[in-house]
Amino acid sequence: MPLQIKSLDEYKSVYQRSVDDPEGFWAEQAETFNWSKKWDKVLDWNFREPDINWFVGGKTNITENALDRHLETRGDKVAILWEPNDPNAPSKTYTYKELHAEVCKAANALKANGIGKGDRVCFYMPMVPELAIGVLACARIGAIHSVVFAGFSATALADRIKDATCKMVICSDYNHRGAKNIPVKKVVDDALAMGCESIETVLVHKNTGEDVAWNDVDKWWHDEVDGQSTDCPAEQMDSEDTLFILYTSGSTGKPKGVVHTVGGYMVYTAFSFKNVFQYQEDDIYWCTADIGWITGHSYIIYGPLLAGATTMMFEGVPTYPDAGRFWQVCEKHKVNQFYTAPTAIRALMAYGDEFVEKYDLSSLRVLGSVGEPINEEAWNWYNEKVGKGNCPIADTWWQTETGGILISPLPGITDTKPCYASYPLPGVQPILVDPDGNELTGNDVEGLLCMKFPWPSIIRTTYGDHERCRQVYFSTFQDMYFTGDGARRDKDGRLRIIGRVDDVINVSGHRMGTAEVENAINEHPQVVESAVVGFPHEIKGQGIYAYIIPSDDIVDEDQFIKEIRAVVTKEIGPIAKPDQVQVVPGLPKTRSGKIMRRILRKVASGDASNLGDISTLLNPEVVEAVKKGAKA
Ligand code: 7RM
Numbered sequence: 001m002p003l004q005i006k007s008l009d010e011y012k013s014v015y016q017r018s019v020d021d022p023e024g025f026w027a028e029q030a031e032t033f034n035w036s037k038k039w040d041k042v043l044d045w046n047f048r049e050p051d052i053n054w055f056v057g058g059k060t061n062i063t064e065n066a067l068d069r070h071l072e073t074r075g076d077k078v079a080i081l082w083e084p085n086d087p088n089a090p091s092k093t094y095t096y097k098e099l100h101a102e103v104c105k106a107a108n109a110l111k112a113n114g115i116g117k118g119d120r121v122c123f124y125m126p127m128v129p130e131l132a133i134g135v136l137a138c139a140r141i142g143a144i145h146s147v148v149f150a151g152f153s154a155t156a157l158a159d160r161i162k163d164a165t166c167k168m169v170i171c172s173d174y175n176h177r178g179a180k181n182i183p184v185k186k187v188v189d190d191a192l193a194m195g196c197e198s199i200e201t202v203l204v205h206k207n208t209g210e211d212v213a214w215n216d217v218d219k220w221w222h223d224e225v226d227g228q229s230t231d232c233p234a235e236q237m238d239s240e241d242t243l244f245i246l247y248t249s250g251s252t253g254k255p256k257g258v259v260h261t262v263g264g265y266m267v268y269t270a271f272s273f274k275n276v277f278q279y280q281e282d283d284i285y286w287c288t289a290d291i292g293w294i295t296g297h298s299y300i301i302y303g304p305l306l307a308g309a310t311t312m313m314f315e316g317v318p319t320y321p322d323a324g325r326f327w328q329v330c331e332k333h334k335v336n337q338f339y340t341a342p343t344a345i346r347a348l349m350a351y352g353d354e355f356v357e358k359y360d361l362s363s364l365r366v367l368g369s370v371g372e373p374i375n376e377e378a379w380n381w382y383n384e385k386v387g388k389g390n391c392p393i394a395d396t397w398w399q400t401e402t403g404g405i406l407i408s409p410l411p412g413i414t415d416t417k418p419c420y421a422s423y424p425l426p427g428v429q430p431i432l433v434d435p436d437g438n439e440l441t442g443n444d445v446e447g448l449l450c451m452k453f454p455w456p457s458i459i460r461t462t463y464g465d466h467e468r469c470r471q472v473y474f475s476t477f478q479d480m481y482f483t484g485d486g487a488r489r490d491k492d493g494r495l496r497i498i499g500r501v502d503d504v505i506n507v508s509g510h511r512m513g514t515a516e517v518e519n520a521i522n523e524h525p526q527v528v529e530s531a532v533v534g535f536p537h538e539i540k541g542q543g544i545y546a547y548i549i550p551s552d553d554i555v556d557e558d559q560f561i562k563e564i565r566a567v568v569t570k571e572i573g574p575i576a577k578p579d580q581v582q583v584v585p586g587l588p589k590t591r592s593g594k595i596m597r598r599i600l601r602k603v604a605s606g607d608a609s610n611l612g613d614i615s616t617l618l619n620p621e622v623v624e625a626v627k628k629g630a631k632a
Pocket residue numbers: 248293294295369370371372373374395396397398399400401421483484485497498499500506509510511
């Protein structure tokens with residue numbers, strides 16, 4: 001088991017050691033796992049290409065470490081505790097023994113359907129145990145999983161299937177979501193109708209049992225999995241073999257497939273899980289994220305299971321049947337560590353305190369936050385109403401690309417301060433730079449957040465397009481990984497993440513590229529050009545504001561806005577629907593033709609009084625019209 005830091009002095013000395021001797025430090029962590037062949041070299045890297053290799057030449061399988069390794073000591077301990085959408089339906093548990101058996105069966109079913117090492121398997125599923133089982137089954141045989149959040153549209157799903165040339169999709173018939181059932185299989189059918197030629201099989205998990213259309217490629221999960229042997233040898237993977245692809249939005253173009261590899265991801269997710277959540281052997285840990293996002297990958301599945309934890313998987317939503325559901329579940333299962341997103345906290349806060357006060361939350365010891373900056377009001381409510389002032393809040397900063405939490409307080413060990421992700425984990429070397437790449441030394445400074453040294457779970461490439469990876473993360477500043485975030489270091493050295501400095505917006509903790517939303521809007525036949533910006537939104541953190549130049553006069557604006565929202569839902573999914581749509585005669589542009597987003601952001605934020613110098617614009621006259629029609 002990797003090291004668990006227990007005191008501030010230990011944090012300080014371990015951190016120092018990790019900087020002075022990163023290879024020695026990470027070798028010690030990695031040695032606590034099972035490897036069928038030990039690495040020849042701990043780290044081999046450069047940020048220029050980039051080419052980053054951890055535990056070079058080592059061979060292992062992440063599921064042997066997440067499952068088999070625990071069988072002797074924790075075989076009967078609950079690995080996955082599943083809580084259904086319906087509060088009156090029974091929860092389900094899988095012990096480590098049972099989970100091991102189920103994963104082996106599913107792995108054998110994948111093999112029987114022609115899936116082998118290196119093949120890509122796409123998941124489009126709700127939060128049911130079969131999702132975790134399927135993901136681990138891929139890892140067992142060396143197939144690469146690509147989980148697509150089940151809120152994305154058929155078009156978005158098809159794009160991802162094609163980009164990774166997946167051989168198989170695994171889905172459910174329907175999802176339970178609050179009071180509704182969502183036809184998931186239908187979305188997969190629609191995606192396949194868009195020409196996903198690489199797909200040979202669709203494996204359908206019977207979830208609600210409602211009728212679904214049936215195609216030649218379709219097979220039932222239970223028909224393929226149930227009769228399989230519970231024994232499946234774990235494919236020995238090179239440390240740098242790909243474990244999974246996960247698509248994430250950037251400031252330009254289509255979402256890119258972030259690639260994580262076996263060895264480094266394994267070591268880092270386990271290490272960070274143990275330390276950030278201070279997990280103890282009998283604890284019940286709950287992360288409310290969806291497995292469709294990196295948080296679910298690293299801190300529902302891999303990190304906790306590698307650490308031998310009991311990890312809860314929740315199928316439902318925070319407000320069904322009412323806004324007390326999270327707290328009811330915390331009470332029911334005596335949850336010790338609770339990890340959620342600021343947007344959920346803000347939404348629940350708005351329903352009033354009675355929902356949280358109704359339940360016994362005395363089991364809680366550590367609270368976590370992730371996905372976006374947590375504002376002071378939400379932090380205080382979380383601290384007082386949920387944690388009763390006794391649970392340190394781990395405000396965890398990280399990204400799909402970082403694979404694991406890089407900056408966070410260590411609960412009970414380092415101090416906490418509202419809005420501050422605070423301190424780097426051991427092995428993490430943050431640096432703030434100015435726009436020219438000069439390091440901002442000392443405290444009480446604000447700049448662009450970069451990392452000057454690799455940690456084991458750093459992004460290796462973007463699938464099928466290494467140049468894009470280099471360009472986006474490693475070319476802005478030489479020999480540094482650029483996060484895309486701005487940050488401030490306070491007078492005591494704590495880090496506060498301010499937010500994205502690029503054209504990525506964060507809506508309810510979901511990352512969205514403004515260009516991606518614009519491309520979707522531009523699919524509407526009456527749109528000439530559009531510009532999308534974020535604006536402060538009380539619950540979502542940021543809302544989506546779209547400025548649109550129509551090709552001809554809009555007679556019925558409400559109808560037009562409806563159609564715009566519909567086209568975005570179709571191209572991306574409901575999470576990308578603009579909150580505000582403003583029809584404009586033109587967009588403010590620089591002489592070189594670049595949209596002046598600074599102006600659009602100000603107008604969208606209701607802050608149009610001081611737009612700064614607009615004299616350099618190509619078309620200063622449109623600014624008045626933009627201001628006049630503002631929806632803020
Ligand atoms: C884990 C995850 C990454 C972006 C990142 C930030 C923002 C995430 C925090 C945060 C302030 C935090 N992956 N972000 N955590 N901002 N404080 N604790 O969210 O790839 O989907 O998003 O999210 O801007 O760059 S992600």
